[in-house]
Amino acid sequence: MIYDYDILFLGGGLNYAGAVTAAKAGLRTALVEKKMVHLGGTCLHNGCIPSKMYLHAAETVLASRKNHFTGKIELDMAKLDTEKETMLSMATGAITKQCSDVELIDGEGVLIAPYTVKVADRTVTAKHIVIGTGSSAFIPEGVDYDGEDVISSDDVLNMKELPEKIAVYGAGAIGLEMASFFAAAGVETELIWRHDRLLRKAHPTISKHLMKQFENLGVTLMGYQTVKTAKKTKRGVHIVFGDGKEHYVPKLLVATGRRANTDAVQTEEVKVGKKGIETDVHFETTLRDHYAVGDCNGKIQLAHAARAEVLYVVRRILGKQREAIRMENIVKFIHTLPSSYAYVGKIRSQLEDGDVTYHESSVPLGGLPYPHINDADLGLMAVYGDEENFIIGAEIFAPHAEELVAIVAMAIAGEMDATLAKRTILAHPTFSESLEKSFMRL
Ligand SMILES: Cc1cc2nc3c(=O)[nH]c(=O)nc-3n(C[C@H](O)[C@H](O)[C@H](O)COP(=O)(O)OP(=O)(O)OC[C@H]3O[C@@H](n4cnc5c(N)ncnc54)[C@H](O)[C@@H]3O)c2cc1C
Ligand SMILES: NC(=O)c1ccc[n+]([C@@H]2O[C@H](COP(=O)([O-])OP(=O)(O)OC[C@H]3O[C@@H](n4cnc5c(N)ncnc54)[C@H](O)[C@@H]3O)[C@@H](O)[C@H]2O)c1
Numbered sequence: 001m002i003y004d005y006d007i008l009f010l011g012g013g014l015n016y017a018g019a020v021t022a023a024k025a026g027l028r029t030a031l032v033e034k035k036m037v038h039l040g041g042t043c044l045h046n047g048c049i050p051s052k053m054y055l056h057a058a059e060t061v062l063a064s065r066k067n068h069f070t071g072k073i074e075l076d077m078a079k080l081d082t083e084k085e086t087m088l089s090m091a092t093g094a095i096t097k098q099c100s101d102v103e104l105i106d107g108e109g110v111l112i113a114p115y116t117v118k119v120a121d122r123t124v125t126a127k128h129i130v131i132g133t134g135s136s137a138f139i140p141e142g143v144d145y146d147g148e149d150v151i152s153s154d155d156v157l158n159m160k161e162l163p164e165k166i167a168v169y170g171a172g173a174i175g176l177e178m179a180s181f182f183a184a185a186g187v188e189t190e191l192i193w194r195h196d197r198l199l200r201k202a203h204p205t206i207s208k209h210l211m212k213q214f215e216n217l218g219v220t221l222m223g224y225q226t227v228k229t230a231k232k233t234k235r236g237v238h239i240v241f242g243d244g245k246e247h248y249v250p251k252l253l254v255a256t257g258r259r260a261n262t263d264a265v266q267t268e269e270v271k272v273g274k275k276g277i278e279t280d281v282h283f284e285t286t287l288r289d290h291y292a293v294g295d296c297n298g299k300i301q302l303a304h305a306a307r308a309e310v311l312y313v314v315r316r317i318l319g320k321q322r323e324a325i326r327m328e329n330i331v332k333f334i335h336t337l338p339s340s341y342a343y344v345g346k347i348r349s350q351l352e353d354g355d356v357t358y359h360e361s362s363v364p365l366g367g368l369p370y371p372h373i374n375d376a377d378l379g380l381m382a383v384y385g386d387e388e389n390f391i392i393g394a395e396i397f398a399p400h401a402e403e404l405v406a407i408v409a410m411a412i413a414g415e416m417d418a419t420l421a422k423r424t425i426l427a428h429p430t431f432s433e434s435l436e437k438s439f440m441r442l
């Protein structure tokens with residue numbers, strides 16, 4: 001069969017990185033994106049980048065509330081939104097430029113048969129197809145999303161002014177990040193979730209301290225609650241909880257997870273499961289030469305995971321990839337304020353459930369001058385070693401924990417044991433010196 005392309009990427013989120021690599025390697029490459037002005041996908045336009053920009057701004061407001069500052073700093077959301085749009089259009093322009101050797105096809109693509117994608121009235125074929133159609137906000141039954149008062153993270157990241165009060169439903173990555181953003185920015189914030197603790201699977205001290213951190217921010221914690229119905233009314237959003245109690249709030253942010261976008265798959269040979277498009281360890285679907293990467297395969301919903309997966313697929317097609325990706329080596333984090341939670345490798349709850357002997361070395365940050373200066377008295381560094389004291393994981397609760405955890409991520413990838421790690425002498429005064437201390441005590 002003669003194909004139009006060697007490789008076609010369906011969806012232009014992190015898939016673009018794979019398309020650029022494939023085209024550079026000389027493959028005839030196409031990328032189909034239904035919203036070409038949003039090339040770069042959710043991470044760039046409605047996810048990682050704008051949310052971190054917002055958190056960074058709110059962090060400044062929070063820091064300015066300390067006693068030794070005078071005056072009141074407020075967040076101008078309209079100006080922040082304008083700056084965000086400028087930054088995003090620059091970044092989209094840069095990505096488009098990188099794609100100069102990729103044929104960009106603007107439109108919604110559907111895999112209608114093996115090796116065949118239909119975009120409007122055009123049908124194109126490719127020897128390899130990489131699906132990267134992402135995910136969308138999941139709205140639970142009974143919740144009437146309207147995009148104005150009952151909103152999703154997409155709507156928050158396009159807000160032109162802050163509400164006076166908001167309730168956030170769901171305590172995963174988005175719920176915790178956005179509750180931190182609103183509270184730090186001075187919005188009266190409620191956090192509603194269905195379990196007793198926050199971050200139930202995290203180190204128990206971190207879980208406890210994160211709750212304390214939210215209390216310190218002034219967030220009203222409403223655990224053990226499910227929202228049965230939520231609907232906009234004249235008095236605000238009317239919420240009825242599972243136990244029948246009623247509540248009114250001006251705005252409700254629904255952050256109860258994201259579901260894989262799988263509608264583009266219209267051929268039975270590619271199996272779609274409950275979590276997303278089914279794939280093996282090589283991200284190949286049930287149909288040979290057809291791959292699914294990123295959020296749509298339901299494995300890990302993170303931008304760097306999506307990027308690693310698509311690059312893995314392209315390198316494998318080019319015959320350059322030998323080892324499968326170790327999913328445990330992917331750093332996971334939640335950006336809360338002032339301390340964030342990050343982990344890599346195995347965490348304590350997984351180690352407790354398994355039958356491996358492990359050691360834990362934890363260093364609390366409370367009482368140390370440098371964390372105190374940085375409002376991180378609730379922080380903790382926990383590093384885990386196996387029976388032979390090889391480093392197998394870490395959980396960190398500290399400002400920008402997602403950066404600090406990189407040290408451990410590299411130690412794990414490099415199969416370092418505690419003896420080698422102990423050779424490291426890190427700077428003072430920093431957060432990383434507490435990590436050095438946890439290596440020393442392992
Ligand atoms: C608020 C928020 C904050 C986040 N923060 C972080 C963070 O800090 N760090 C992190 O790692 N991750 C974060 N994430 C997750 C991250 O954004 C996603 O994991 C990542 O974007 C997934 O990339 P993807 O390429 O799989 O999908 P996407 O980026 O969603 O890209 C999919 C693309 O496919 C297109 N598409 C869909 N269907 C079709 C079709 N039929 N035809 C053509 N095109 C189609 C879409 O328009 C889209 O551009 C965040 C997510 C959200 C919502
Ligand atoms: N810093 C980051 O890396 C970052 C930031 C934001 C988002 N993300 C990614 O985006 C994805 C989506 O984030 P999210 O917070 O929406 O999802 P999530 O899976 O992290 O959390 C969803 C929350 O909603 C709850 N929930 C699920 N179904 C529910 C239901 N029917 N009723 C009530 N509660 C329910 C869950 O118990 C959980 O607390 C995450 O998987 C994450 O990987 C990552």
